[in-house]
Amino acid sequence: MLNMMWRNESKGRFYDPGETTVIYYDTRSGDTHLLTAFAAHVLREFQTESLSLASLITRIAPVVDAGQATDLQEALEGVLSELVAMDILKQE
Amino acid sequence: MSFLLTDALLNPQSVRTLDNTELNQLLSQARNARLLAALGLRLADSGVLESLPYAVSRHWTSGVVIHEKQRRDLHFECEKILEVLAPLGEKLVLLKGAAYILGNLPAGRGRLVTDIDIITPITSLVRVEAGLKQAGWSGSPMSDYDEHYYRKWGHEIPPLTNKARGTTLDVHHNILPPTSDAHVDASILWENLLEIRAGVYTLSHQDIVIHSATHLFHEGEFHHGLRDLWDLDRMLRDFPRHDDDFWHSLVSRAQSLGLTGSLYHALNYSGQVFNTPIPKEVFKSAETPSRRLRKPIMDFLFKRAFTPDPIQSRIPFRDLALFALYIRSHYLRMPLYLLLPHLIRKAWRKRIDTDHSGLRTGKETG
Amino acid sequence: MAILSQLSRDEFSTRLSVDGLPLKVGPYIYRVRSKLPTVEEGIRALYNDFEIATDGDFIDYDIALQQKGLRQHIHRQLEFLFDGTTPFNLIPLGQAYAFLEWGMNWCVSIHANEYLKLHAAAVARNDSAIILPGVPGAGKSTLCAALGLSGWRVLSDEHALIEPASGHIVPLCRPVSLKNESIGVIKSFSRDACFGPVSEETHKGRVAHMKADLHSQSHQRQPLSTTALVFPRYSPDDPQGLNKRRRTDSFLLAAYHSFNYSLLGDTGFNVMKNLVDQVECFDLIYRDIDWAVDAMNTLVEGRHGA
Numbered sequence: 197m198l199n200m201m202w203r204n205e206s207k208g209r210f211y212d213p214g215e216t217t218v219i220y221y222d223t224r225s226g227d228t229h230l231l232t233a234f235a236a237h238v239l240r241e242f243q244t245e246s247l248s249l250a251s252l253i254t255r256i257a258p259v260v261d262a263g264q265a266t267d268l269q270e271a272l273e274g275v276l277s278e279l280v281a282m283d284i285l286k287q288e
Numbered sequence: 289m290s291f292l293l294t295d296a297l298l299n300p301q302s303v304r305t306l307d308n309t310e311l312n313q314l315l316s317q318a319r320n321a322r323l324l325a326a327l328g329l330r331l332a333d334s335g336v337l338e339s340l341p342y343a344v345s346r347h348w349t350s351g352v353v354i355h356e357k358q359r360r361d362l363h364f365e366c367e368k369i370l371e372v373l374a375p376l377g378e379k380l381v382l383l384k385g386a387a388y389i390l391g392n393l394p395a396g397r398g399r400l401v402t403d404i405d406i407i408t409p410i411t412s413l414v415r416v417e418a419g420l421k422q423a424g425w426s427g428s429p430m431s432d433y434d435e436h437y438y439r440k441w442g443h444e445i446p447p448l449t450n451k452a453r454g455t456t457l458d459v460h461h462n463i464l465p466p467t468s469d470a471h472v473d474a475s476i477l478w479e480n481l482l483e484i485r486a487g488v489y490t491l492s493h494q495d496i497v498i499h500s501a502t503h504l505f506h507e508g509e510f511h512h513g514l515r516d517l518w519d520l521d522r523m524l525r526d527f528p529r530h531d532d533d534f535w536h537s538l539v540s541r542a543q544s545l546g547l548t549g550s551l552y553h554a555l556n557y558s559g560q561v562f563n564t565p566i567p568k569e570v571f572k573s574a575e576t577p578s579r580r581l582r583k584p585i586m587d588f589l590f591k592r593a594f595t596p597d598p599i600q601s602r603i604p605f606r607d608l609a610l611f612a613l614y615i616r617s618h619y620l621r622m623p624l625y626l627l628l629p630h631l632i633r634k635a636w637r638k639r640i641d642t643d644h645s646g647l648r649t650g651k652e653t654g
Numbered sequence: 655m656a657i658l659s660q661l662s663r664d665e666f667s668t669r670l671s672v673d674g675l676p677l678k679v680g681p682y683i684y685r686v687r688s689k690l691p692t693v694e695e696g697i698r699a700l701y702n703d704f705e706i707a708t709d710g711d712f713i714d715y716d717i718a719l720q721q722k723g724l725r726q727h728i729h730r731q732l733e734f735l736f737d738g739t740t741p742f743n744l745i746p747l748g749q750a751y752a753f754l755e756w757g758m759n760w761c762v763s764i765h766a767n768e769y770l771k772l773h774a775a776a777v778a779r780n781d782s783a784i785i786l787p788g789v790p791g792a793g794k795s796t797l798c799a800a801l802g803l804s805g806w807r808v809l810s811d812e813h814a815l816i817e818p819a820s821g822h823i824v825p826l827c828r829p830v831s832l833k834n835e836s837i838g839v840i841k842s843f844s845r846d847a848c849f850g851p852v853s854e855e856t857h858k859g860r861v862a863h864m865k866a867d868l869h870s871q872s873h874q875r876q877p878l879s880t881t882a883l884v885f886p887r888y889s890p891d892d893p894q895g896l897n898k899r900r901r902t903d904s905f906l907l908a909a910y911h912s913f914n915y916s917l918l919g920d921t922g923f924n925v926m927k928n929l930v931d932q933v934e935c936f937d938l939i940y941r942d943i944d945w946a947v948d949a950m951n952t953l954v955e956g957r958h959g960a
Contacts, residue, residue, distance in 0.1 A: 209920075211927045217902040221923040225364050226357075226916055228923070230906045283368075308712040316716070316737040319765075343681075344712050350767035357917045 198253075198269075201288040202276055203246035208284070210236060225283050235275045239284065246288060249273070293317040294561060297327055297518065300334040311340075315347055321514045324351030326398030355398050359389055365404055365455050366390060370487050372419045380488045381407045381481060383460060383499065387490040388519065391482070395522040403447065403456035407491075409478065410461040417445055417459065425450050425457055463499045464506060464547075472545050493527040493534065494541040501554030502547055514561070514594045520554050521562035535570045548574050553586070560587070561594055659702045670694055674718065676707035680826030681815070681875065682766075683707045684758060687718040690732070696751040696850035700829040700865045705873060715761040719754055721747075736761065752853035752861040755831060759812050762826070763913050769815035769824060770925040771913040776809035776823055777801045779954045783823045783878040785814045785933075786886050787908045790858075793888030793940070796836040799864050800943045801950060803844040807869035809878070813913070818921050821928045822877030829863035837862050843943055880929060882953060883908065886938045886946070896949045896958060897937045904935035 211219035218236035220229045231239065241247060241255055253268055260268060279285040292314045296303050306314065318324045328348030331337040337345050366380065373380050383405035388396030408416045421427075425448040435446060443462040449455070462474040480492035491499060497520065504516040528534040542551040552574040558564040559571075658677070661669070669675050674687030675697070686697065707713075718735040721727055731744040734757050741760075745753045762771065774787035775798035788794030795811055802808040808827055815824040829850060832840055837860065840847050848865040867873060883904055884896075905926055909915040915922040936953070940946035952958040 209923060211902065211905060211923075211930075213901045213931060215900045215902050217900065219902050219905050219927070223360075223920065226360055226919065228906065228909055228916070230902060308710055312713050312716070319737060320739060341712070343714070346768040347714070347765070350765060353767040353914075353917060357919060360919060 197273070198250040199248050201246050201248050202242065202252075202280075202285045203288055204239070204242035204284065205286045206284045210240075212236065220284075222282075222284060227282070229282055229284075234271070235279065238272065238275050239279060242285065249276070252276075291317070293321060293323065293327070293514070297323065297330060298562060300327075300330045300336045303331060303336050304339060308344075311344055315344075318348075318351075322400050322512055323398070323515050323518060324348060325355035325400060326515075326518065328352040329355075329398040352398065355400055358401055361453075361455065362386055362389055362401070362404065365450075365453070365457075366488060368423070368450075369404075369406065369420075369457070372423045373416065374487055376412070376415055376419055378408060378412055378416055379481065381478075382484075382488065382490050383407050383463075384503065387496065390488065391484045391490045393496075393523065394526045395519040397522075399519070403458050405444075405458045405460060407460040407463070407474075407477070410474065413445065413459070413461050417448075420448055420457065420459070424452055463502055472547065476544065492541075493523070493531065494538045495545075497523050497527070497538060497554070498542050498545060498547050498551055501550040505550040505553040513590075517554075517558055517561055517594055520558045521564045524555075524558055524564045524566065535567055539570055539573045542574070548576075549579070552576075552579055553590070556583070556587075557590055557594065560591070656706045657702075658697075658704050658706055661706070666698070667694060670697065674716070676709075676711060676713060677701060678705040678707050678873075679758075679828055680810075681824055682714040682762070682826070683711055684761070685713045685716045686754070688720060688754070690719055690721070690750055692750050692851045693719055693754055696754070696863070699848060700850045700863055703867050703873070715758070715765070717754075717757055717761065719745075719750055719757075746855070749853045749856045749861075751851040751863070752831075752856050755829060755863055758828065762813050766815075767914050767917060769817055770915065770918060770922055770929075772814040772816065772908055773812070773911040773913060774814040774908070775811050775830075776814040776825075777950075778807045778809055778878055779805070779951075781878060782881040782954055783809060784882045784884055784950070784953070785823065785880055785908075786884050787814070787911055788886055789911060792886055793836075794886050795830050795832055796839055796888065796943065797886045797938075797940075797946055797950075799830040799832060799836075799840045799847070799866070800843050800947050802830065802864070802866050802868055803840070803846055804947050804951075805869075806950075807871055808866040811866065816925055816929060817877050818918075818925050820877060821925060821932070822879050824877045825875060827867050827872050830866045831861060831863055833861055834859045839943055840864060880933050882933050883930065883935045884938050884950070884953070885936065886940065888941065889939055890941050892939050892941075894940050894942065894945055894949075895937070896953065897939070899935045899937050901930045901935055905930045 206222040206224045208220050208222040208224070211221070216233055218231050218233055220231050220236060220239065222229065237259070238252070238256065241252060249269070249272060252272055256272065257268060276285060280287060292306075292310060296314055303311075303314070318327045324347070328337065328351050331340075331348055332352070337348060366382070366386070370380050382390060385396070385399050385401035386404045386406075387393070388399050389401070390396070427446050428449055430446055439445070443465040444458050444460040448457045448459065450457070462472055463477065464472045477491060477495055480495065481489040482492060483489050490496060500516060500520055500523070504513065504520075539548070539551070542548045555566050555571050555574060559566050658666070658675075666675075670687065670693070671689040674685040676683050676685045688694070716737055719732055720735065721732045726732060726744065729744075730747040732747055732750060733740050733744055734742050734753060736757070772785060772787055774785050775794045776783055776785050777798060778784070786794045786798060798808060798811055808830065809823060809825045811828060811830040813826055815826055816822070817824055837849075837852075846868070850863040850865070852860060852862045854860055885899065885904070885907065908930070909922070909926055912922070915926060918925070938946060938949060940949070949958075
């Protein structure tokens with residue numbers, strides 16, 4: 197699981213007025229999604245390159261509370277599978 | 289034969305001199321023929337659109353917006369279909385509007401589509417259908433009669449709809465139903481496919497023309513008759529520029545597919561309605577004595593079918609002509625013993641449908 | 655510039671029944687043709703103060719309601735014509751007027767894409783527009799009608815048209831459509847309410863239209879800037895309140911109920927983003943219409959939250 201790679205299939209735009217949710221307009225599918233701020237943060241990590249779950253954890257860990265770090269992998273797995281279901285990310 | 293819409297399509301500059309009443313007629317003809325976006329792009333390309341008052345030009349721009357949305361959606365749908373077909377080792381072969389648009393053909397400029405048509409070898413049909421269903425495409429509820437009719441006598445399986453995205457996919461295995469008087473050997477269609485991007489194909493230029501002609505003159509789709517004829521005109525003007533042998537190979541290809549009749553009509557009416565330049569010897573080679581003999585009556589019927597719907601340009605007998613063409617095309621597709629039950633059944637079903645449905649088109653709002 | 659009320663009774667009837675009456679409605683010109691007495695009655699009641707276009711003007715939407723042939727007369731049905739074609743099935747005679755208004759909405763819903771079209775009512779006071787997006791039955795039309803009777807200017811009952819370049823809303827004032835109980839609510843709200851013909855047994859029940867151009871600026875065409883997106887919801891049970899809501903889910907809800915947000919692609923996203931970003935967003939939950947009108951007043955007077 198940790199070594200699996202995901203890449204961003206979509207090209208999109210964010211509307212992020214600093215709330216708990218963020219709008220993401222995927223120009224490829226034409227769909228507009230309401231993402232949690234956390235999911236949007238994860239998605240932004242994929243803007244320029246494909247990432248493995250392990251490298252994603254390394255990048256995200258510094259921005260989450262220390263107390264939540266143990267659940268991070270599980271949370272990220274959930275976000276990744278949702279982004280795949282939305283045709284935004286693709287597992288390589 | 290010419291009217292405001294054909295004049296405007298062929299010579300966009302002619303629109304500059306129209307008064308408001310004529311512009312209204314043109315708009316209404318273009319909307320009815322489903323050529324609003326195609327004309328909109330012709331007007332934009334020739335600089336005419338920007339010279340029109342905003343109150344007028346916005347109607348054409350609004351039409352172009354719909355075409356552009358369809359074009360974007362087609363790109364995405366195409367990727368999704370490819371995700372199903374590629375692992376099966378199948379090629380994605382697009383037909384009709386989707387092929388014109390994604391193949392960047394001049395006929396795709398401003399073209400509107402209602403569904404996506406693809407073709408697959410009959411031997412692959414079962415696994416292609418199964419793969420698509422697994423990926424979220426499903427058949428709409430259909431009466432056993434219709435389902436049976438499609439499966440037994442059709443050249444396509446019942447339409448598949450993607451529930452999440454609302455798009456409709458028609459999977460063909462031939463370009464004509466097996467009941468037609470012309471028996472097309474679909475296997476030779478795969479000989480000359482054109483790859484328009486990795487894994488995505490269209491038929492060869494010759495086969496695209498022949499299929500378009502066949503769809504129009506064999507299948508009774510005359511309500512978009514003028515639009516389909518415009519497709520043919522665009523292709524018949526463009527393809528010979530890329531291929532010196534186009535005309536010669538077109539006729540010989542139609543002969544090997546057994547579809548010279550439809551090609552003859554396509555050449556005839558594209559020439560009559562849009563002045564498509566067609567070499568005389570090509571036309572002659574598609575003609576037969578019986579076709580020449582029937583030409584006056586066919587001209588009478590077809591010319592009316594190619595006239596847009598609104599009252600302003602109505603020619604007497606147009607409805608009668610459409611009806612006669614419908615019977616004719618069904619006759620071409622099916623032996624008579626099949627034709628009668630199908631028509632009766634359809635008429636009966638239509639009555640039930642109209643009794644229970646409110647609106648034929650349009651999204652109910654408010 | 656001619657106003658409909660300036661036509662003599664005969665001239666009005668003749669133009670409506672023969673050539674069609676070219677009405678200027680917001681940014682569009684509709685040509686309406688009908689011989690039906692109920693259509694004549696409705697147009698006279700609801701469009702009397704509308705401007706008539708000049709002969710030779712470009713017509714945006716050419717529509718007609720007619721009864722043609724013995725069959726339609728026997729079955730008490732009629733047909734709606736757009737551009738001389740019939741896009742819909744036959745309509746029961748008793749729904750004629752409601753269908754005319756619905757058909758006029760349909761013209762814009764289907765054909766106009768030069769604006770981002772939100773499915774919303776829109777109102778204005780002191781040159782500041784408020785958009786009221788709403789799902790059917792949420793009470794947006796009732797609120798819109800009550801505001802129109804309380805000194806507000808009705809900009810639209812059905813389509814909030816947002817001009818992409820400026821982000822401003824383009825007025826498209828037409829009668830407000832009221833259903834079932836709302837008709838009584840508005841009649842008891844104000845005696846000034848003026849109604850057109852009542853249509854019975856439509857798929858929405860009873861429908862009647864209220865004259866909406868009651869403000870001195872009702873027929874001005876300048877686009878206005880928007881200050882708030884208010885999502886009204888009638889509820890007999892929940893506590894009444896005007897509560898702030900998130901911009902992001904206001905974006906999604908308004909986009910979802912838009913007629914052409916996704917059709918417009920990039921433009922749709924950008925226009926919606928700029929709109930939502932420059933306004934405040936609220937939920938307005940109400941059961942008492944007087945309370946709701948007052949809440950809207952506090953919003954434009956800057957008293958809200960004070």
